[in-house]
Amino acid sequence: MxxxxxxxxxxxxxxxxxxxxxxxxxxxxxxxxxxxxxxxxxxxxxxxxxxxxxxxxxxxxxxxxxxxxxxxxxxxxxxxxxxxxxESNFQQVINGTGTVLHTNLGRAPLSSEVMEKLSDTVTNYSNLEFDLDSGRRGSRYSHIESIIKDLTGAESAIVVNNNAAAVMLTLSALANDKEVIISRGELVEIGGSFRIPDVMKQSGAHLVEVGTTNKTHYSDYENAITDETGMLLKVHTSNYEIVGFTEGVSREELVQIGHDNGVYVVEDLGSGLLFDLSKYGLQYEPTINDVLKSGVDLVTFSGDKLLGGPQAGIIAGKKELVDKIKSNQLTRALRIDKLSLKALEETFRIYLNPEKAFKQIPVLYLLTQSLNDIEKRGKELKSKLESSVIKNSFHICLEKNVSRVGGGAMPTQDLETWTVVLKGDNSKLYDLWNSLREKNPPVISRLQNEKLIFDLRTIKEQELDTVVENLEACMTRE
Known part of the structure; x- marks a missing residue:
């Protein structure tokens, strides 16, 4: 047959x-x-x-x-x-994890105001590399350099496609075939197995480690400087903290050592902040302005982390050094594309008005929103679920919990939050957790301690009905 x-x-x-x-x-x-x-x-x-x-x-x-x-x-x-x-492979998801800068979920969501400004520029021809005043070829960096200078106090700036590229380009332009001194406690892994020593090696610079994992002294840097030293590099350890028996050298002290010996001082800030968030109850993180005021020659930072913009790497500081970087051959290979450049420019423009920034930059809003607002959305979601088929299979409750900043920023920071939790048969919870990722849009939640958790810090008001509909659809299918 x-x-x-x-x-x-x-x-x-x-x-x-x-x-x-x-x-x-x-x-x-x-x-x-x-x-x-x-x-x-x-x-x-x-x-x-x-x-x-x-x-x-x-x-x-x-x-x-x-x-x-x-x-x-x-x-x-x-x-x-x-x-x-x-269906598009690259699609919207609903982030119910509570991690604001979720690396796997695209890090910083862009402002809707930024997206509105993108359309006219990128769907038509633009003056990307055309000087409208002279009628001749221009530079793509000129569109954004002045606003970075206004916001940070830097003498000059250049933007590339991500922060790892910014670090490598800086090292290649200023310390190629020279020694770069860095504290052993700052030899971080950026993520995805990309490590500072490897980035340094690719740039052509020679790594010189000083100190130990938990202690680095002023004298360690002084004793390591030779005629071959090209740079003192400080890497802000934003994705981990060493506590206990520790000692380090401040950026101000590092600047003093560098300038006394005629050596560049560069800091890789990683996740760049323009505003001090400690007044909103978050732990202090150095701002770009703070770093530049300390006297460092250059600072590098990301566009799509705490800054809340698109993926980009920004180099800001002394004009003489930025000019050297602009003329480096790697600059073209690492340059930012027009879509990201326009999104970054409009993100920076929002920062000109701090009050507007905290409302319109999603990352700033999500990190500083009131607990009462989060609880209000939690109560609304709980009520909607109690009126659905979900109540027949799971116990639904509203619980306090902890959100994370994510993206390698503020690793020890607990953000108090409210979550809606489903409790019940663990195998059913697991199946539901998996099924939610197959819906359109997928809902990404947390499954831990025999609970399915939806963190309302990162779920928008307008997404609540979709979460309920997708949950019901998963239940009906089963």
């Missing part, structure tokens, strides 16, 4: 003419759909020849003719594959 079933495979042209499949032909093109039909047919053909029990029994037990059943098998799988082709 198995081989005789092969005669019932519908011809490709017959499937192409199917009304449901035609809508995908119009969207994806005939060639792609045809290839998918052949792939699905080949798979079914192999399953039949291998006498896969589930396929054979399914067809035998059906009351429909085998050719109808075969057509349905192919069509069902084909439609599933076509749906995946139509």
């Amino acid at each position: 198995p081989k005789s079933l092969l005669r019932n495979l519908a011809p490709v042209h017959e499937m192409i003419d199917d009304e449901e499949i035609q809508k995908y032909v119009r969207e994806l093109g005939k060639e792609l759909v045809t290839n998918l039909i052949r792939e699905v047919q080949d798979k079914l053909r192999n399953d039949i020849l291998e006498e896969k029990a589930n396929i054979i029994s399914f067809i035998k037990e059906s009351k429909e003719d085998s050719d109808v059943q075969m057509y349905r098998l192919i069509k069902d799988e084909l439609l599933e594959r076509l749906d995946k082709k139509v």
